[in-house]
Amino acid sequence: MTLLNSQLHNFSYPESRFNLRSKNVMTQTKEAKENTMRAVALDRFGGPETLKIQTVPIPEAGADEILIHVESAGVGAWDPFEREGGFVEVLGSTPKFPYVLGTDGAGTVAAVGGKVKELKEGDRVYGAELGNPKGGFYAEYAVVKAENASLIPSTLNMDQAAVLPSDGLTALKGLEEVLRLQQDDSVMIFGASGGIGHLAVQLAKRLGARVFAVASGEDGVNFVKGLGADTAVDGRSNEVLDVAREFAPKGIDAALVTAGGESTDRALSAIRPGGRIAYPNGVMPVPKAPARVSVDAFDGEGGRDAIDRLNQLIEAGPFEVHVDRVFPLEQAAAAQAALEEHHLGKIALRVG
Numbered sequence: 001m002t003l004l005n006s007q008l009h010n011f012s013y014p015e016s017r018f019n020l021r022s023k024n025v026m027t028q029t030k031e032a033k034e035n036t037m038r039a040v041a042l043d044r045f046g047g048p049e050t051l052k053i054q055t056v057p058i059p060e061a062g063a064d065e066i067l068i069h070v071e072s073a074g075v076g077a078w079d080p081f082e083r084e085g086g087f088v089e090v091l092g093s094t095p096k097f098p099y100v101l102g103t104d105g106a107g108t109v110a111a112v113g114g115k116v117k118e119l120k121e122g123d124r125v126y127g128a129e130l131g132n133p134k135g136g137f138y139a140e141y142a143v144v145k146a147e148n149a150s151l152i153p154s155t156l157n158m159d160q161a162a163v164l165p166s167d168g169l170t171a172l173k174g175l176e177e178v179l180r181l182q183q184d185d186s187v188m189i190f191g192a193s194g195g196i197g198h199l200a201v202q203l204a205k206r207l208g209a210r211v212f213a214v215a216s217g218e219d220g221v222n223f224v225k226g227l228g229a230d231t232a233v234d235g236r237s238n239e240v241l242d243v244a245r246e247f248a249p250k251g252i253d254a255a256l257v258t259a260g261g262e263s264t265d266r267a268l269s270a271i272r273p274g275g276r277i278a279y280p281n282g283v284m285p286v287p288k289a290p291a292r293v294s295v296d297a298f299d300g301e302g303g304r305d306a307i308d309r310l311n312q313l314i315e316a317g318p319f320e321v322h323v324d325r326v327f328p329l330e331q332a333a334a335a336q337a338a339l340e341e342h343h344l345g346k347i348a349l350r351v352g
């Protein structure tokens, strides 16, 4: 890629020079093609019909950024909200169309900015950036700040790495920073078979906690038991509080909540006085804390230290990043529709 994308847009030939320089024109046309990529790009915010494959310019890496040749993109629970323009409204930012979705993804480094020291061309990396003005990961190429990307832990494949960053970093921040989980603390993970939940179950075990997993369905319960939960129960059954009492007769120390509703609030009455509840912004309805229990909303955060910590915990032993379904890029609408159906773990979009 020798031309800047912005230069491409502005490039024009004076009529008189056109024939004389036709060879050059052909080169420029070829270069123009080489500077474009396939992406699922929106021309406006709206429903699933706005998710269309388009040819758009490849973004360029700035000095502290890397260009990733994307192999797989994570499909986030929040992607339909972003597709409908929700984030732009909340953040008060001005969107640029065509707008490429996709907070999370993985692939191979295609180019690095001048200030990037920790990653190099050819590295297998994963990363995340929310509402990235240079476009997201539903595309053949994506640019992220180098500090928001990392080498892929050796045990993960591209699809697993692609779905990991936002939910992994959110789970970790909730457990370590917000709940300040200590060795031998008891913790409820509500929504344990979902994206954040299944990662949180394993991270909480790594942190030395006792895990009470509230999962979705019989398959969800079996799934989280397999991930190491000490006790697991179906969140829609009537036995949650009985099982919770057996698990922690004096009440559970803390809860990380990833799904809201009546059954959530009922389950949270199992948290002991003086205990604490955390939930990532986006969980609706907002969880209600029982008396004398603190409740904190938070956002997952990237950055070098957080990603390194996540990688370190993942590499410390067997760790499953569960990809339930993989869709081709062309089926982004079906992939987003699948978010609404019962599933375990995450959904990926195969790009390359």
Ligand SMILES: NC(=O)c1ccc[n+]([C@@H]2O[C@H](COP(=O)([O-])OP(=O)(O)OC[C@H]3O[C@@H](n4cnc5c(N)ncnc54)[C@H](OP(=O)(O)O)[C@@H]3O)[C@@H](O)[C@H]2O)c1
Residues within 6 Å of the ligand: 076, 077, 078, 166, 167, 170, 190, 191, 192, 193, 194, 195, 196, 197, 214, 215, 216, 217, 234, 235, 236, 258, 259, 260, 261, 263, 264, 280, 281, 282, 283, 284, 298, 299, 300, 301, 340, 341, 342, 343, 344, 345
């Ligand atoms: N603020 C941030 O930084 C941030 C970052 C990441 C995510 N989020 C938000 O956090 C929320 C969770 O994200 P996620 O990726 O974990 O979503 P997810 O994969 O949809 O996980 C939610 C899980 O909760 C389960 N569930 C729902 N009701 C339940 C019940 N009564 N009992 C047991 N399980 C129940 C769902 O199961 P079924 O669907 O199978 O029923 C699903 O597995 C979303 O709102 C997302 O937007 C926020």
